[in-house]
Amino acid sequence: MLQLFNGISVSSILLLIALGxxxxxxxxxxxxxxxGELIMIGxxxxxxxxxxxxxxxxDAAFGWYFALAIPASFAVAFAFGLVLEMGLIRFLYGRPxxxxxxxxxVGLVLQQIARSLFGAPNVGVTSPEWLNGxxxxxGGAVFPYKRLFIIGLVLVxxxxxxxxxxxxxxxxxxRAVMQNxxxxxxxxxxxxxxxxxxxxxxxxxxxxxxxxLTLIGPIGPSIGTYYIVDAFMVVxxxxxxxxxxxxxxxxxIGLSNTLFEYWTTASLGKVLVFLCIVxxxxxxxxxxxxxxxxxxxx
Amino acid sequence: xxxxxxxxxxIWLLAGYAAAAAALFCAPLVLSDFRLNLxxxxxxxxxxxxxxxxxxxxxxxxxxxxxxFFGLGGYAMAMYLKLNxxxxxxxxxxxxxxxxxxxxxxxxxxxxxxxxxxxxxxxMLLALVLGYFTFRNRIRGVYFTILTQALVxxxxxxxxxxxxxxxxxxxxxxxxxxxxxxxxxxDTKRFLYWVTVVLLFGAFSLCRYLVKxxxxxxxRAIRDGENRVRFIxxxxxxxxxxAFSISAGLAGLAGMLFVLHVGIISPSMxxxxxxxxxxxxxxxxxxxTLGGAVLGAILLNSAKSAFSExxxxxxxxxxxxLFVVVVVFLPKGAAGLFSQLKRVGRxxxxxxxxxxxxxPAV
Numbered sequence: 088m089l090q091l092f093n094g095i096s097v098s099s100i101l102l103l104i105a106l107g108x109x110x111x112x113x114x115x116x117x118x119x120x121x122x123g124e125l126i127m128i129g130x131x132x133x134x135x136x137x138x139x140x141x142x143x144x145x146d147a148a149f150g151w152y153f154a155l156a157i158p159a160s161f162a163v164a165f166a167f168g169l170v171l172e173m174g175l176i177r178f179l180y181g182r183p184x185x186x187x188x189x190x191x192x193v194g195l196v197l198q199q200i201a202r203s204l205f206g207a208p209n210v211g212v213t214s215p216e217w218l219n220g221x222x223x224x225x226g227g228a229v230f231p232y233k234r235l236f237i238i239g240l241v242l243v244x245x246x247x248x249x250x251x252x253x254x255x256x257x258x259x260x261x262r263a264v265m266q267n268x269x270x271x272x273x274x275x276x277x278x279x280x281x282x283x284x285x286x287x288x289x290x291x292x293x294x295x296x297x298x299x300l301t302l303i304g305p306i307g308p309s310i311g312t313y314y315i316v317d318a319f320m321v322v323x324x325x326x327x328x329x330x331x332x333x334x335x336x337x338x339x340i341g342l343s344n345t346l347f348e349y350w351t352t353a354s355l356g357k358v359l360v361f362l363c364i365v366x367x368x369x370x371x372x373x374x375x376x377x378x379x380x381x382x383x384x385x
Numbered sequence: 386x387x388x389x390x391x392x393x394x395x396i397w398l399l400a401g402y403a404a405a406a407a408a409l410f411c412a413p414l415v416l417s418d419f420r421l422n423l424x425x426x427x428x429x430x431x432x433x434x435x436x437x438x439x440x441x442x443x444x445x446x447x448x449x450x451x452x453x454f455f456g457l458g459g460y461a462m463a464m465y466l467k468l469n470x471x472x473x474x475x476x477x478x479x480x481x482x483x484x485x486x487x488x489x490x491x492x493x494x495x496x497x498x499x500x501x502x503x504x505x506x507x508x509m510l511l512a513l514v515l516g517y518f519t520f521r522n523r524i525r526g527v528y529f530t531i532l533t534q535a536l537v538x539x540x541x542x543x544x545x546x547x548x549x550x551x552x553x554x555x556x557x558x559x560x561x562x563x564x565x566x567x568x569x570x571x572d573t574k575r576f577l578y579w580v581t582v583v584l585l586f587g588a589f590s591l592c593r594y595l596v597k598x599x600x601x602x603x604x605r606a607i608r609d610g611e612n613r614v615r616f617i618x619x620x621x622x623x624x625x626x627x628a629f630s631i632s633a634g635l636a637g638l639a640g641m642l643f644v645l646h647v648g649i650i651s652p653s654m655x656x657x658x659x660x661x662x663x664x665x666x667x668x669x670x671x672x673x674t675l676g677g678a679v680l681g682a683i684l685l686n687s688a689k690s691a692f693s694e695x696x697x698x699x700x701x702x703x704x705x706x707l708f709v710v711v712v713v714f715l716p717k718g719a720a721g722l723f724s725q726l727k728r729v730g731r732x733x734x735x736x737x738x739x740x741x742x743x744x745p746a747v
Contacts, residue, residue, distance in 0.1 A: 112527075116527075175713070188712050189708055192705040196705035196709075198701075199701045203698065312657070354545065357538070364535075365532070
């Protein structure tokens with residue numbers, strides 16, 4: 088039971104990270120290896136907000152810093168994403184492997200900058216008082232509030248993303264570009280601005296993920312690299328272009344990771360998960376949910 | 386006579402090769418033992434770069450997993466050295482982890498022939514298996530790249546986790562003798578340098594032969610239009626698998642040489658960062674040109690050892706920036722820059738000459 092809960096908790100974080108990746112990959116065929124560093128930026132934003140609250144506001148207000156940290160993380164990562172898209176990604180359109188290498192370079196630089204700004208050792212973010220403790224459920228298993236809060240946060244993000252993608256004008260434009268870029272451009276959609284905004288939103292979500300990670304443990308300059316490969320596996324497993332695929336991909340990887348590691352050891356568990364993914368791709372090479380298209384090369 | 390019949394480009398190329406060969410021959414006379422050992426290490430890296438170029442530059446498949454193949458080769462050689470260093474005793478890290486008998490898969494590594502064969506064939510086999518399960522489903526491009534990166538992660542966690550069998554984070558080290566000769570002595574080092582030079586030439590010739598053959602033409606065709614190749618009647622998956630596997634074998638060979646030069650192999654040398662650094666060597670030197678790949682590996686590593694010792698922070702910034710600059714501005718690397726300059730120069734000459742003949746673009 089507790090394992091199941093842990094698995095869902097891991098999945099929820101993976102989902103938050105993979106959401107942005109899946110969207111940008113589906114839309115622009117760009118693999119953003121700097122995504123992990125956007126997570127890091129979000130995490131350090133939360134750290135800075137916490138320090139500002141501790142320094143300038145009365146103690147009573149401190150507990151509420153997290154409410155401000157979430158939008159702040161989103162905003163900062165959003166801005167970084169926008170700059171990254173306009174300054175670099177835009178020029179690598181249609182060269183997915185190159186974009187992968189270039190963004191990895193960006194990630195390296197960002198990590199190094201964080202290292203010189205905040206120092207190489209991990210820093211801790213004090214969780215607000217109201218998130219300590221947990222619910223004791225049947226059988227004595229404790230569900231920490233922090234984990235529950237993260238799951239709730241992810242659900243909210245997912246819902247907002249759903250509304251944005253499927254129920255807003257901007258989201259409709261995004262889906263149109265995703266399905267057929269040339270046709271969308273012919274119909275008067277500015278694919279450039281759609282690209283930029285979508286990339287920035289994906290980055291912003293990574294920022295929120297970083298903010299959420301501060302609740303779980305200390306943060307460091309290379310916090311993103313720890314999650315990024317798993318998040319990419321979610322995208323590979325889930326397929327691109329549909330939210331559902333990403334959700335199930337994240338659940339699949341998060342749960343199987345936790346369960347396999349529980350049944351075997353941490354290192355063997357990872358191997359088993361990888362084998363499962365490769366086996367699964369034999370059955371569905373394009374992932375769980377693939378966008379249908381008649382084009383040969385997609 | 387022969388020179389006169391050759392196109393000028395060919396002559397330049399030959400001259401370049403001759404110069405490179407001369408430089409490698411003279412190096413032991415000029416360089417100190419320490420520098421020579423470094424150079425030997427870089428030459429081993431150049432073998433990896435050749436393999437990577439074959440798969441990335443010529444076939445268009447980006448592998449971020451070559452660290453694993455490199456590491457497997459390295460471990461095979463390290464296991465042989467370790468078994469022969471202890472004089473029949475258990476390797477020390479097994480003692481610490483409480484093993485009392487040698488694990489079965491360590492036993493055959495007591496023989497050098499087996500270790501060398503395993504160091505090349507194991508990576509090839511792993512690449513073949515991964516290639517079989519991915520290429521046949523037309524999993525390619527970034528999907529394949531991500532899978533290779535996942536392969537790196539799980540291999541590294543596995544090697545760290547199974548401390549009793551692999552030495553964990555510390556890796557396998559603490560040997561020091563090859564055929565009874567100390568690995569640290571300058572004579573052995575010089576000998577190993579020559580071995581590396583010969584193997585690099587061998588690897589280069591192999592890759593050159595492959596690239597010039599019909600096989601190489603199909604590889605390039607796959608890179609430029611996989612579906613067309615399929616429609617013509619080739620099965621791209623077979624070619625991709627074979628190329629990937631050869632490339633992995635070269636990485637394994639390089640790993641073995643690396644262990645002989647450096648004297649240690651550990652999971653951190655096969656991780657994500659080293660794997661992607663290998664890609665950078667090829668990118669810098671110029672993908673799609675074998676000479677460029679070799680040159681890139683040697684140049685970048687020389688720069689790294691010059692800078693990173695005194696300014697490790699700046700080196701990381703520099704490497705990150707280099708990735709961006711090379712990918713955005715120099716997609717064909719230094720070799721591409723060279724031919725670009727040549728083309729510009731030639732066009733200028735053609736424009737200036739009153740009846741200059743325009744050469745067709747190369």
